[in-house]
Structures are given as C-alpha cells and as structure tokens.
Amino acid sequence: MKNLKIDIIKPPSNNRKIYPPLGLGYISAFLKKEGFDVDFVDTTIIDFPFHLLKGIPRFYWKEACKIDWEKISAYFLNKTRDADIALINGSFTADIYNTARIAGILKQKNKSCLTVVGGTHVSALPQETLEEFPNIDIVVMGEGEYIVRELLNALTTGKSYHGLKGIAYRNETGKIIVGERSEPIVDINELPFPSRELMPMDKYRMIWEAMQRGPGPGFIGDPAAVVFSSRGCTGHCLFCASREISAGRMRLRSVDNIIGEIEQLIKNYHISNVHFLDDFFTVDHERTLRICKFLKKLKMEWYCYARVDSVSEEMLREMKNSGCALVDYGLESGDQTILNNIRKGFTLEQAKKALAMTRKVGLKYVASFTFGMPGESKETFRKTLRLAKTFGGMRAGIFRITPYPGSPLYRMAIKNKWLISKRWDMYDDHSVSESVYVPPGWSKDEFQKTYIAAQRQLDRHYTLSRILRLRSIFKRIPALLRSLLRHCNGKE
Numbered sequence: 001m002k003n004l005k006i007d008i009i010k011p012p013s014n015n016r017k018i019y020p021p022l023g024l025g026y027i028s029a030f031l032k033k034e035g036f037d038v039d040f041v042d043t044t045i046i047d048f049p050f051h052l053l054k055g056i057p058r059f060y061w062k063e064a065c066k067i068d069w070e071k072i073s074a075y076f077l078n079k080t081r082d083a084d085i086a087l088i089n090g091s092f093t094a095d096i097y098n099t100a101r102i103a104g105i106l107k108q109k110n111k112s113c114l115t116v117v118g119g120t121h122v123s124a125l126p127q128e129t130l131e132e133f134p135n136i137d138i139v140v141m142g143e144g145e146y147i148v149r150e151l152l153n154a155l156t157t158g159k160s161y162h163g164l165k166g167i168a169y170r171n172e173t174g175k176i177i178v179g180e181r182s183e184p185i186v187d188i189n190e191l192p193f194p195s196r197e198l199m200p201m202d203k204y205r206m207i208w209e210a211m212q213r214g215p216g217p218g219f220i221g222d223p224a225a226v227v228f229s230s231r232g233c234t235g236h237c238l239f240c241a242s243r244e245i246s247a248g249r250m251r252l253r254s255v256d257n258i259i260g261e262i263e264q265l266i267k268n269y270h271i272s273n274v275h276f277l278d279d280f281f282t283v284d285h286e287r288t289l290r291i292c293k294f295l296k297k298l299k300m301e302w303y304c305y306a307r308v309d310s311v312s313e314e315m316l317r318e319m320k321n322s323g324c325a326l327v328d329y330g331l332e333s334g335d336q337t338i339l340n341n342i343r344k345g346f347t348l349e350q351a352k353k354a355l356a357m358t359r360k361v362g363l364k365y366v367a368s369f370t371f372g373m374p375g376e377s378k379e380t381f382r383k384t385l386r387l388a389k390t391f392g393g394m395r396a397g398i399f400r401i402t403p404y405p406g407s408p409l410y411r412m413a414i415k416n417k418w419l420i421s422k423r424w425d426m427y428d429d430h431s432v433s434e435s436v437y438v439p440p441g442w443s444k445d446e447f448q449k450t451y452i453a454a455q456r457q458l459d460r461h462y463t464l465s466r467i468l469r470l471r472s473i474f475k476r477i478p479a480l481l482r483s484l485l486r487h488c489n490g491k492e
Contacts, residue, residue, distance in 0.1 A: 025194025091119030124406030
C-alpha cells in the first residue's frame with residue numbers, strides 16, 4: 001500500500017476571511033482517523049498583514065486585502081513537502097481563481113501531484129470547473145468526507161477511481177466525466193471534531209467588514225472559536241447555493257456532541273467566545289434551550305444566525321441570559337411580495353414581532369437585507385430601506401444580490417439572460433465593484449448607483465445614531481456623578 005502524502009489547503013480569500021476553515025478541518029480529522037498521512041496549509045495567513053489589526057481604521061482594510069502571491073508561491077515551493085494529493089477548498093465563487101492558482105503552483109512543484117477541489121462553487125459547476133481550470137484534476141461534489149475516503153482508498157490500493165460516486169474527472173482520453181451525486185452524511189455526530197491542532201489557531205481572528213459592535217474595524221481580539229452545530233438548512237431561499245452540498249437536508253448535532261467540542265476548545269485554546277456559523281442555529285426550540293443552559297455555566301459570549309420565524313420570547317431571553325452577545329437575522333426585504341418571490345418563508349409581521357421581542361429582552365442584533373431580487377422596484381427597495389433604519393438593530397447591512405452558481409437564482413439568471421459576466425472574482429455581494437447581474441426592470445447603471453446610494457444612506461443613518469447615543473451618554477454624566485456622590489456620602 002502506498003503511503004500517500006495528503007495536503008489539505010485553504011486558498012487565500014479576497015475578503016481576508018481568517019477564521020478556522022471548519023469544512024477542511026472536518027476532512028482533515030476524518031482522514032487522520034482513517035490512518036492517512038495528512039498535513040494542513042492555510043494560505044490566508046501566510047501573507048496577512050497582522051500589524052494592521054492594531055487599531056486599524058476601516059479604510060485600511062483595502063490594503064489588508066491585497067494578496068502577496070510571490071510570498072505564497074515561495075512558501076509552497078520552498079517550505080512545504082512534495083504532496084502526492086492536494087485537497088483544496090473551492091467553496092467561494094469569488095475565490096475560485098485563487099484555488100486554481102494554488103493548484104498551478106503545486107503542479108509547478110510536483111507535476112504528478114493530484115489536485116482535488118471540493119466546495120459549493122465546484123459542486124455546482126463540476127464540468128465547467130474542469131473545462132476552465134486544467135490544473136484541477138478532480139472535483140468533489142457534495143460533502144467531502146466519505147467521498148474523499150473512497151477516492152483515497154482507490155488510489156492507495158492501485159484501483160481506478162473512475163466511476164466513483166461524488167466526483168468529476170477527466171478520463172484517459174481527456175473527456176470530462178461527471179459522476180453520480182453522493183448522498184449527504186446522515187449522522188454527522190459520527191464525524192470527529194475538526195483537526196484544529198493542524199491549524200494556526202493562534203492566528204485566527206473574527207474580522208467583520210460591517211462594524212457590528214461599534215467603532216473600529218469589527219475586530220474581535222480573542223482567539224476565534226467557530227462551531228457548526230448542524231449541516232444544511234430547512235430553507236428554500238432563491239439566492240442560496242448551499243443545497244449543492246447538503247441536498248436540502250438539515251442534520252443537527254446532538255447537544256452532548258456540541259458540548260464536547262466547546263469543552264475541547266476551552267481546554268486546548270482558552271477561548272472566551274463562540275460563534276455558531278450555522279445558517280439556522282435556532283431551528284429546534286428545545287435543543288437551543290439546552291445549549292443555552294450549558295453556555296450559561298461557562299459565562300462566555302456567543303453569537304449566532306437565526307430566522308425570525310423560529311424564535312420565541314422565552315428562547316431569546318434564555319439566549320441573552322446565557323451570554324449571547326449578538327444574533328444575526330436575515331430579513332432580506334421590507335416588501336412581502338419580494339419575500340414571497342424569494343421563498344423566504346416568513347411574513348413581515350413575523351419579522352417585526354421577532355425583532356420587537358429581541359429588543360424587549362435586551363439582546364443585541366443585526367439585520368441583513370438584499371437588493372436586486374426578481375420583482376425589485378424603487379418602491380419595494382424604499383420599503384427595505386425604511387425597515388433597515390427602523391428595525392436594523394446595531395447595524396443593518398444591505399447586500400447587492402449575487403446569483404451564486406448552484407442557487408435557483410443563478411439558473412433563472414442564465415435562462416433569462418440576466419447575467420452580465422462570469423468573471424468569478426466579481427461574484428461577491430460584499431463588494432461595491434461592478435455587478436455581474438442586473439434584475440429585470442433595471443439598467444446596469446441605475447442598479448449600481450441605487451446600491452451605492454443606499455449604502456451611503458445607511459452609513460449616514462447609523463453614524464448619526466451613534467453620535468446621538470454618545471450625546472445621550474454625555475448628558476447623563478452629571479446626574480450619574482451626583483448619584484455616585486450621594487451614594488458615597490451615604491456610606492460615610
């Protein structure tokens with residue numbers, strides 16, 4: 001049996017996401033458990049200018065996002081081993097060129113290195129990926145753990161991997177073969193915890209483009225502890241591509257399994273906050289309450305994403321009491337017709353009720369909105385802006401909708417010729433650069449100008465809100481001082 005050297009690689013991100021890549025961490029842990037020789041390389045931290053994080057003003061972030069390819073290339077050519085197989089992340093559409101470039105560097109180092117790419121983007125476009133990027137040898141479609149194990153077992157025993165479920169590849173003649181899709185993993189509690197011991201955990205931080213927690217770049221200085229408590233989502237949102245991985249099936253980890261991972265994080269990395277990255281953390285009422293009961297004992301901050309139609313006042317109060325510092329709601333639109341068009345599955349009344357309950361229990365939240373869904377008009381977007389200002393929480397964010405490959409919206413955009421470009425690095429809903437898509441009824445210029453104007457309008461609104469809050473605090477200082485003096489005099 002050949003002892004294959006397997007490198008698992010996270011490519012650099014255009015948005016500088018420098019938190020632990022748990023998807024790759026799960027695959028690393030699973031393959032280690034199966035006895036494979038696994039190493040891990042996170043290229044996002046090789047050239048990252050960490051010195052900029054010390055009091056970095058928000059406008060320095062553009063400089064921080066520049067990728068030093070010369071440095072990254074030198075690292076792979078001079079400091080890493082000659083891997084037989086490289087498993088590279090290809091989830092983010094905007095970063096797929098970076099993924100392909102890493103594959104090219106590996107081929108330069110070792111021509112026989114087999115480059116295997118998995119993730120949402122390549123799962124959605126396996127044929128196109130192999131046609132566009134000759135340095136990518138195999139595409140993994142769907143959840144990778146079991147698929148990659150079967151692929152590696154075939155390679156280590158000298159058998160052909162042709163015909164395996166869940167992969168796309170080129171045959172002996174160069175023809176691209178897209179295999180049958182593999183089923184998602186049923187019991188995700190069977191998976192070992194991500195191999196954080198292979199990762200540069202001391203380097204990871206949570207960095208947000210939006211200033212969700214007040215002044216500064218949105219930088220949380222403590223070590224980043226991110227956890228997935230589930231896989232998949234019950235939603236059917238028009239713009240979401242995650243079903244390419246989960247096939248629309250949501251599977252929940254047991255509370256005991258989640259507790260075990262958090263306890264390991266505390267023991268090994270002394271974490272003081274946890275961010276649950278699930279698309280829909282609050283899906284199960286009783287499960288959420290049980291997790292809250294555990295987190296309450298730890299007295300640490302935690303954060304999550306939630307749906308407005310899944311929360312109750314009891315749940316929100318327990319979340320607040322157990323240390324939840326921020327909940328992120330995806331509201332999308334202030335117009336019910338748009339919400340119906342995108343299959344969001346809740347009403348505006350449900351949204352307003354949930355946000356009112358969140359305020360009532362004193363739990364901080366942010367709200368996310370989208371611009372440019374089919375059916376969007378100036379009037380529907382005005383409603384969205386009004387809702388964002390009224391119910392946006394600490395900081396509402398408006399994102400120009402991007403039809404990511406694998407989403408129903410992408411298929412609609414292809415069919416109706418709404419796409420302007422397939423230059424993948426432009427597929428980024430955080431960017432203010434030129435849009436790759438124009439919704440029906442809008443011109444390209446009008447769509448872009450409206451989006452930029454909305455961003456500026458929200459910035460002004462929340463800047464003014466902060467100033468007013470500060471003025472209110474300063475006005476209260478004399479009264480607070482008088483109260484303190486009375487208290488001190490009373491003690492004397």
